Amino acid sequence: MACIVAPAPAGIIAAGYRFFSFCFGPPRKMAPPMPEQPPELRAANRRSIIAMSAGMASFVTNDSLVKYVSESLPSSQLIFMRGVFATLLVLAVAHALGATRQAGALLDRRVLLRAGFDALATVVYLTSLFHLPIANATAINMATPLVITLMAVLLFDEKVRLGRWLAIAVGFAGVLLIVQPTPASFNAYAILCLLGTVLHAARDLTTRTIHRGIPTVLVTLSTAVAVTMLSGAWGLFQDWQPMSAAQLGLLALAGVFLSGGYFLLTVAMRNGEMSLVAPFRYTGLLFALVIGFVVWGDVPNAVAFSGIALLAGAGLYVLRAR
Numbered sequence: 322m323a324c325i326v327a328p329a330p331a332g333i334i335a336a337g338y339r340f341f342s343f344c345f346g347p348p349r350k351m352a353p354p355m356p357e358q359p360p361e362l363r364a365a366n367r368r369s370i371i372a373m374s375a376g377m378a379s380f381v382t383n384d385s386l387v388k389y390v391s392e393s394l395p396s397s398q399l400i401f402m403r404g405v406f407a408t409l410l411v412l413a414v415a416h417a418l419g420a421t422r423q424a425g426a427l428l429d430r431r432v433l434l435r436a437g438f439d440a441l442a443t444v445v446y447l448t449s450l451f452h453l454p455i456a457n458a459t460a461i462n463m464a465t466p467l468v469i470t471l472m473a474v475l476l477f478d479e480k481v482r483l484g485r486w487l488a489i490a491v492g493f494a495g496v497l498l499i500v501q502p503t504p505a506s507f508n509a510y511a512i513l514c515l516l517g518t519v520l521h522a523a524r525d526l527t528t529r530t531i532h533r534g535i536p537t538v539l540v541t542l543s544t545a546v547a548v549t550m551l552s553g554a555w556g557l558f559q560d561w562q563p564m565s566a567a568q569l570g571l572l573a574l575a576g577v578f579l580s581g582g583y584f585l586l587t588v589a590m591r592n593g594e595m596s597l598v599a600p601f602r603y604t605g606l607l608f609a610l611v612i613g614f615v616v617w618g619d620v621p622n623a624v625a626f627s628g629i630a631l632l633a634g635a636g637l638y639v640l641r642a643r
Contacts, residue, residue, distance in 0.1 A: 362593070369593030370601050376585030377605030383578035385612050386571050394564065396447060397556035399572060402564070404549030406576030411542045411583070420536040427543050431531045435540065436547035438524035443548050444555060446517035452510040461514045463496040463606065466599035468522035473595040476526065481596045485639060489596075492603045492635035498628025499606060499621070525599075528590040537591065541583040600639050603632050 383403075390399050415421050426432060450458045466489050473479040531540060564572075589598050607629070613619045621629070 366593040366597055369589045369598040372585045373589035373598050373601040374604045376582045378608045379578045379582035381605050381608040383575045386575035390568055390571050394562060395559045397552055397559050398561050400552040401556050403572045403575045404552055406573045407580045408545040408549050410576055411545050411580050415538045415542055418538060420538050426535040426539050432540055432543050435524055435527040436543040438520050438527055439544045440547035440551040442517050442520035442524055444551055445513060449510045449514035458514050460497055460500045460502045462518050465518050465521050466602050468519055469525055469599040470596040472522060472526050479596050485596055488635040488639040489600050492600050492632050495628040495631030496606055499625045525590045528587055537587045540587050544583050
């Protein structure tokens with residue numbers, strides 16, 4: 322993946338925002354005008370955006386640790402062990418917060434449905450990733466905000482401004498420029514990867530339907546348990562290898578970031594407007610660029626820099642237009 326880079330310079334981000342604003346106009350002058358958002362919704366949107374961005378950073382850090390360990394361990398084994406650590410950590414946090422007194426909520430049908438979507442999405446996405454270049458799989462998975470926005474309009478009757486639709490589309494175009502997938506590498510597994518993207522979107526939309534009285538940490542726990550159980554069943558069909566203390570330590574650390582990502586993503590999708598929050602998934606790719614440069618020293622080309630400008634500019638535009 323020849324598109325990894327350190328943080329985009331402020332000039333690149335500003336250029337992307339100016340380009341987006343020049344093409345589509347200032348975000349607060351869009352027509353037709355929509356009613357001013359209540360202060361409560363604006364505050365919820367800010368919290369959700371922060372949670373989504375931080376959650377993506379957690380997931381990317383987790384992925385980087387798992388990628389390193391995957392060089393010496395079977396995928397199902399490392400996913401299972403990471404899941405065990407994540408489950409134990411979330412369970413300890415839930416107990417410390419007193420949430421385990423509501424453990425019966427883990428059997429709530431919507432909580433179970435969300436956990437099932439997440440577990441299936443994980444297995445489907447990883448299966449496709451094993452047969453696709455990572456750039457192609459990443460590009461397909463980054464279509465999740467588009468799917469979420471479409472479902473939010475169809476199922477939840479959210480009102481989405483034209484500018485927000487354009488920002489999502491331009492942000493996705495920026496993702497494509499950064500990862501630069503090749504058409505020749507798309508095959509049947511690309512369709513499987515797209516199915517994983519739809520499952521991820523279904524998981525996030527199901528999060529929205531869960532009763533607010535159910536603690537977020539329990540929703541997080543249900544996901545960790547479901548992914549662990551499914552990866553454990555998957556591991557029955559693969560050979561396991563002895564693990565070193567270093568491998569266990571890295572997987573335990575990955576479990577910490579995975580748990581944080583689960584929790585923050587749940588917070589993000591339970592509050593605020595889904596069509597506004599979803600595009601901030603794209604920040605995950607920017608975090609990946611930073612880690613890739615720091616750890617592996619990968620440097621982008623000019624096309625990737627253009628994608629960074631579009632991605633960052635579209636994100637700032639959405640934030641200003643909310």
